[in-house]
Amino acid sequence: MIKIGLFCASGMSTSMMVKKMIKAAEKRELGVEINAYPESSLAKVLDEGIDVVLLGPQVKFKFPSLKALCEPKGVPIDVINSLDYGMMNGDKVLSAAIELMENK
Incomplete structure (x- = not known):
């Protein structure tokens, strides 16, 4: 389970995106x-314990500091694509999360 x-x-x-x-x-x-x-x-x-971290576009400015928390634990992190987030494209965001985990 991922x-x-x-x-x-x-x-x-992000709760709407989770759904x-x-x-x-x-x-x-x-x-x-997914939570x-x-x-x-x-x-x-x-x-x-978590496998992948995705940030909402509204907090992308915190990416460097949050990445510093994730890297030592080997957890991949990225910012959700703004267009996919705005369109609430759960399928694309899910694909991005899985790809991020597979390429860590």
């Missing part, structure tokens, strides 16, 4: 666990 975490300012705006991604995963019959969190909880979530 654990994917979406992080934004409060964890609220879209879960629907896309169900269609593909993929075993994934939304506020970016301030990243260190705790990393300690609990």
Whole structure:
């Protein structure tokens, strides 16, 4: 099971994306666990175990500091494509997360 975490300012705006991604995963019959969190909880979530971190476009300015938390634990991190996020394209964001994990 792949654990994917979406992080934004409060964890609220990504919850819609999580629902879209879960629907896309169900269609593909993929075993994934996808959750939304506020970016301030990243260190705790990393300690609990996660495979991929995706940041909402609204917090992309925090990428360097959050990447510094993820790298030592070997967890890949990236910012969600703004267009895919705006269009709530859960399938594309899910594909990006899986590709990120496979290429770590």
